[in-house]
Amino acid sequence: MSRLPDRLSRVVLSRIGEPGDPRLCGLVRDLGAGAVLDSLLAQASLDEAQRDLAARLGSVDPVRELEQAERLGIRFVVPGDTEWPARLDDLARPGAHHSGLGGVPVGLWLRGPCRLDGLPPMVAVVGSRSATTYGERVAADVSAGAARAGMVVISGAATGIDQAAHRGALAAGGTTVAVLACGPERAYPTAHRPLIDHIGATGLIVSEVPPGSAPLRSRFLGRNRLIAALSVGTVVVEAAVRSGALSSSRWAEVLNRVVMGVPGPVTSITSQGVHEQIRKGSMHLVTSGAEVLELVGAAGDHLVEVPRAPTRPRDRLDRRDQRVLDAVPVGRPAGADSIAVAAGVALQHVQGALERLASAGWVRRAEGGWRLARDEPVEQAAPLDLRSAGE
Template sequence: MTRPDDLEPDHLEPEVLEPDDLDPKEPDPDDQGREEDRWARAVLATVAEPGDRALHELVARVGGARALAALRTGHAADSVPAALRYRARIGLADPVALHELTVRAGARLVVPTDAEWPAGLDLLGGLAGAVSAPPLALWVRGTHRLADAQPRVVVAVVGARAATTYGCDVASSIAYELAERGVVVVSGAAYGIDGAAHRAALAAGGTTVAVLASGVDRAYPVGHEALLERIAAQGAVVSEAPPGRHPSRARFLTRNRIIAAMSAGVVVVEAALRSGALNTAHWATQLSTHVMAVPGPVTSAMSAGPHRAVIDRGASLVTDAADVLELVSPVGVGTQAMRRGEERPRDHLPADAVALLEALPARAAREAGQLAVAAGLSVDAAIGALGLLAADRWVERAEAGWRRVPRRG
């Protein structure tokens, strides 16, 4: 297998590269070609803006190594609007150094041809928008291999950083029960709802994945450094940014598309009207992924986001993990019986008997004929129903007719 040390610029570039050469080619079957493509993608992910659709389309046509060569020589300018800007950065992105950074971070590079690549990310390729393309590569740190999640249900639980106690409690409860049932819980490792979801999944002994806007070796927020270490030990920390990269506002928003694309559903627990959680819900809507919202007090600013998600995006209201599983599980799996209130003894009475019982005053007696008229029954049906009610001690015969048995509901 070729080491990144062999991936010098001359090795990545063909001797003569003309624009006409940028036609689709069959992928190189040997290991050397695959490694060239892998680390070329790493370089491109380092120098390019996340989600650049034009660059993604070029890589999809000609492969990572040839796309990188086209950027180096200037031949990609016509197909990639940001090519000149990226070309200026390429000299700062050395594949050997990237490999060393990856090893030092205890991470691995995952590309679309790897079995570990989450298939849902490829759905981003079908979206419109200049920054909506799938990642060129992912850096993953942790024991959990992303491919392990594919046969299992993956659910994102996201929400406000400035979450309320109510929001954190609900997020914890949902994430804990999901993790107990084998669901992989994905979130963004932020304070508030994200942190509550990750901690609950870990407490349940389940698997959780944190998708960062920084490199996988950069704890952000810093206060979650210990939490991210626990996630890596029991799940995975993921980023499309290379190790060492600090987060930026733009990367937080583009990071959300990865969370949505990796998941079968997105649960918004609490969120302001303008928030990253609603941005994640927006990506999920575009991907036709289930969007779910936890209701809250109408007086709470942190519940305004979920409520608007219901109104504007058709999000499904959920209150617990059972609701979530019913929506995201395969057909026939994870369904639950219709929920009802507490059962009462009269719930099991025939309809005629219930009608008679409701027609009978609480403290007065009535003759069978009067009750039949009040209940809309024939006299024979009323007499039969009264006999059933009497046998079960709902009613009793009195001098003035039939009356309720005292102290029965």
């Protein structure tokens, strides 16, 4: 197996190594996959971890691995390939480590018609597996908004927020990418087989481990760094203080991606981790897809309109009529001359204003003068033009 081509060497290392092993990833980056594999085969000057890797070498046939993957519709891409995403190279930067993990993957196993080099910018939407109805609805809404704007939603296909994010993007007619902690042909959780297969048929499944690999706990943490690295920003919807979803946001922060959080009810344990990160300033507070797009979209492309105070019917009165209205008493009626003095408006203007206000339902005549109507007038909706509605 010595001196295999780079791609085949990476297939072997992908099979025997673990995602996010900083030592292995660093050696491959510095020495090349072939040299690392030769060192393992020679078993010279190996530490205990490397001896464990070397012990697994005998069972790996890289050519057969690629042939089996191809039959499953799975391809293997490595650094230097056209499809290799440049964003993953940020994982090689100094300091790009978290929870003992780091490093550029030795390769990626992909299933689906979309290509990583042809996708629009991706936004990650992640969160608690024990999501509330509120959390799932918000995750779906945020994802749908991003998808409608032409972005790709990336998540981990887990229960709770992840699946809601994928479904929201698909419901909006968008593209979604699932990063798995198991082989790309597998479905975990198994109940999500229809969803994962649909993503594999219309979007893209990404995995750092080869076909047949089981979803080990440690692989979920390695998976989180890929989700963060592939995206331009990460949105966390519902995460407890020790939630794994915060691992994704931490990776996004380490990689200088935009980190966002959706607030939940202040009494919700499921949202405490998000609230804490927002309070610390580690997350931008967002409440909609539009606000996410404003932060991660191209400058000026998705600016959110500043909310305006609601417009009331009295706001449509001119300033003079408003002054007259303010001077009309609620209880005992007053004459036009008294109202003119209170409003500081000439009597002839007051008389005209009172007639207009009476016609609009703001005031009414009473014995001895004018008084306010009991209820503010209700603004009527414009009549529906059935002719234009049917066109």
